Amino acid sequence: xxxxxxxxxxxxxxxxxxxxxxxxxxxxxxxxxxxxxxxxxxxxxxxxxxxxxxxxxxxxxxxxxxxxxxxxxxxxxxxxxxxxxxxxxxxxxxxxxxxxxxxxxxxxxxxxxxxxxxxxxxxxxxxxxxxxxxxxxxxxxxxxxxxxxxxxxxxxxxxxxxxxxxxxxxxxxxxxxxxxxxxxxxxxxxxxxxxxxxxxxxxxxxxxxxxxxxxxxxxxxxxxxxxxxxxxxxxxxxxxxxxxxxxxxxxxxxxxxxxxxxxxxxxxxxxxxxxxxxxxxxxxxxxxxxxxxxxxxxxxxxxxxxxxxxxxxxxxxxxxxxxxxxxxxxxxxxxxxxxxxxxxxxxxxxxxxxxxxxxxxxxxx
Amino acid sequence: xxxxxxxxxxxxxxxxxxxxxxxxxxxxxxxxxxxxxxxxxxxxxxxxxxxxxxxxxxxxxxxxxxxxxxxxxxxxxxxxxxxxxxxxxxxxxxxxxxxxxxxxxxxxxxxxxxxxxxxxxxxxxxxxxxxxxxxxxxxxxxxxxxxxxxxxxxxxxxxxxxxxxxxxxxxxxxxxxxxxxxxxxxxxxxxxxxxxxxxxxxxxxxxxxxxxxxxxxxxxxxxxxxxxxxxxxxxxxxxxxxxxxxxxxxxxxxxxxxxxxxxxxxxxxxxxxxxxxxxxxxxxxxxxxxxxxxxxxxxxxxxxxxxxxxxxxxxxxxxxxxxxxxxxxxxxxxxxxxxxxxxxxxxxxxxxxxxxxxxxxxxxxxxxxxxxxxxxxxxxxxxxxxxxxxxxxxxxxxxxxxxxxxxxxxxxxxxxxxxxxxxxxxxxxxxxxxxxxxxxxxxxxxxxxxxxxxxxxxxxxxxxx
Numbered sequence: 001x002x003x004x005x006x007x008x009x010x011x012x013x014x015x016x017x018x019x020x021x022x023x024x025x026x027x028x029x030x031x032x033x034x035x036x037x038x039x040x041x042x043x044x045x046x047x048x049x050x051x052x053x054x055x056x057x058x059x060x061x062x063x064x065x066x067x068x069x070x071x072x073x074x075x076x077x078x079x080x081x082x083x084x085x086x087x088x089x090x091x092x093x094x095x096x097x098x099x100x101x102x103x104x105x106x107x108x109x110x111x112x113x114x115x116x117x118x119x120x121x122x123x124x125x126x127x128x129x130x131x132x133x134x135x136x137x138x139x140x141x142x143x144x145x146x147x148x149x150x151x152x153x154x155x156x157x158x159x160x161x162x163x164x165x166x167x168x169x170x171x172x173x174x175x176x177x178x179x180x181x182x183x184x185x186x187x188x189x190x191x192x193x194x195x196x197x198x199x200x201x202x203x204x205x206x207x208x209x210x211x212x213x214x215x216x217x218x219x220x221x222x223x224x225x226x227x228x229x230x231x232x233x234x235x236x237x238x239x240x241x242x243x244x245x246x247x248x249x250x251x252x253x254x255x256x257x258x259x260x261x262x263x264x265x266x267x268x269x270x271x272x273x274x275x276x277x278x279x280x281x282x283x284x285x286x287x288x289x290x291x292x293x294x295x296x297x298x299x300x301x302x303x304x305x306x307x308x309x310x311x312x313x314x315x316x317x318x319x320x321x322x323x324x325x326x327x328x329x330x331x332x333x334x335x336x337x338x339x340x341x342x343x344x345x346x347x348x349x350x351x352x353x354x355x356x357x358x359x360x361x362x363x364x365x
Numbered sequence: 366x367x368x369x370x371x372x373x374x375x376x377x378x379x380x381x382x383x384x385x386x387x388x389x390x391x392x393x394x395x396x397x398x399x400x401x402x403x404x405x406x407x408x409x410x411x412x413x414x415x416x417x418x419x420x421x422x423x424x425x426x427x428x429x430x431x432x433x434x435x436x437x438x439x440x441x442x443x444x445x446x447x448x449x450x451x452x453x454x455x456x457x458x459x460x461x462x463x464x465x466x467x468x469x470x471x472x473x474x475x476x477x478x479x480x481x482x483x484x485x486x487x488x489x490x491x492x493x494x495x496x497x498x499x500x501x502x503x504x505x506x507x508x509x510x511x512x513x514x515x516x517x518x519x520x521x522x523x524x525x526x527x528x529x530x531x532x533x534x535x536x537x538x539x540x541x542x543x544x545x546x547x548x549x550x551x552x553x554x555x556x557x558x559x560x561x562x563x564x565x566x567x568x569x570x571x572x573x574x575x576x577x578x579x580x581x582x583x584x585x586x587x588x589x590x591x592x593x594x595x596x597x598x599x600x601x602x603x604x605x606x607x608x609x610x611x612x613x614x615x616x617x618x619x620x621x622x623x624x625x626x627x628x629x630x631x632x633x634x635x636x637x638x639x640x641x642x643x644x645x646x647x648x649x650x651x652x653x654x655x656x657x658x659x660x661x662x663x664x665x666x667x668x669x670x671x672x673x674x675x676x677x678x679x680x681x682x683x684x685x686x687x688x689x690x691x692x693x694x695x696x697x698x699x700x701x702x703x704x705x706x707x708x709x710x711x712x713x714x715x716x717x718x719x720x721x722x723x724x725x726x727x728x729x730x731x732x733x734x735x736x737x738x739x740x741x742x743x744x745x746x747x748x749x750x751x752x753x754x755x756x757x758x759x760x761x762x763x764x765x766x767x768x769x770x771x772x773x774x775x776x777x778x779x780x781x782x783x784x785x786x787x788x789x790x791x792x793x794x795x796x797x798x799x800x801x802x803x804x805x806x807x808x809x810x811x812x813x814x815x816x817x818x819x820x821x822x823x824x825x826x827x828x829x830x
Contacts, residue, residue, distance in 0.1 A: 237747035343733035354573030
């Protein structure tokens, strides 16, 4: 029994020491943050409305596509372009939804909807072969919203009668628009079924909803940084020159607008907000309830502002591909500052919140 | 074989004996073999479950087949994965060997092949280093040499001459020793400011698990993190003593199981709780093991000879030398986890001497690292997209472990040189956060990592904590 007495004696001395007055003040911190509430906000305010909006836009886009392909005239072409611009903008708020219903047997949601740059040779081959079996292959650079953008804009300024002399061209446009509309409808429908499961899965381990939110948000941001800025600017290791033709939405020239819209969505996701709902529960609120979270909130907000300020300097009315060719100095700053943001919203955030940074439940000790 | 008369002096250890004789006696003292037999069966079961789990979770493909590159251990870069689906072969072999170990069939060769296969797999990629994998490797090494097949085994059914009921003490004590050092050094490692005075990283980990039933709500209180930190440290340091002390063994094991159930539920530590809970049964009294083994023997219709039979080591007159070697091994195992003291700086930051030291679930560390490759002739500089080369697990681990950062830099140097970049310079901007602190620059950004070589020497290019 002496051993017991010694062990417990030491134990209690150490516990009392740990509870010394200078530490007691921090020891009754009650973390009252509700992850379920946060998930509900994301599902109800950010995800479902964004998908509904995209569904409306892609439905309208499909309608405009049918109208245009049935009646090739300038007015219908302009309507189609406008519908495409709206759908492209709406897509920016959903490009991160690659989990849950976003994982399909033909790949991720964003891979099927938003792959760029498109393979124009493959699209040409598909048109010639009348190959529109989009659900049976992984050639995602021949379909989706950017393929449609290429198809709509490729003959810009050319007489429609000449441009679309091959009826297979029009059939392909309709097929791409239809496939996209069907995929979005499916995603929208399945998310409404998945919504309750998503909210209930409020843990923090691998495959929890928080882990999905975190991981997909950062994956989406890295796509923005790496593929919308870094690669077209020729900033990737091994690149010998810029690739301005590989910017997002190269043919329509909407790249700058889409880049800004995408960035705003990344920022909103961190706050748990939308453009109309600015008081949502997001990662900032979660951080405010954990130790040391305040400093990370401040650092992240400051860096968001830095990036946003630079983005505002980039003119909307110019093509991103042209700005790259011109070596616009603000783009250089944007690239540098957007890279700085990564550590705040990736490693520091996950570490502070104890979120699993991978989906795989690999062991650790 | 009966106990030789001239070994009788080994049974008691007389105070007048020289220290080396005492050690010799301690090593070769004859004790009942039953705990070793139970250990063999349980160890085989645990490795069988662990290997099956690994296969069923698809980790062979994810960790060894799909990755483009693997991070090797310093000096062990010969350990490469087998091509493609052939990587399933060592796992299949491990399954078969585990079954053989349980049954005690072709035991020696099975234990040897298991050790080789398991250790080979673990050496392929440092990304997946786990303390309990290291533990299984060590134990499987010793399982080759202990006579765990000489009772209640298929081998002993086929050749009854090998049956023994007593064995040299070292065959059991070496296993107990390894179990003790896992806990002891895990406890010693917890004696640091972050763990004890700031309750870090448990102040991060516990609130994140507040959805746990029954006690989850307590995780929101900082005092719970302090309680877990201190109790965890004391548990680790003292559990070995309580397991060894025969009056507390059973209760200590019950507490140990509760501890592992809780930690297993809270943290993603896989089969570690199962391994430790099963293996620590070896501390139980010989009679308990004897009863279990005899009951199991009756079920299996196993007939053991009535005579007491002793273990006859095959080393002849080298017994004493063997006892010295065991002694040297024990000292080595006690010193290895302390090697970090030879390195300057904070071990949690530099990680020099961190592995193979039983530092279990000690810190919350994460990083973001951007590599830049510069053509040394043209000056053209570009950033690497790490995920083009690494899976998420590799990327996460690499971001805060200097030797992995260096290896990746060397890989990038070779890769981009092959792509036509002239003598690529490789720098990195790594920001690392440790135990909730704001992230800080980790590696000297001016250093061309491609020109730095790994070694046992301190890495001067790691920035101070």
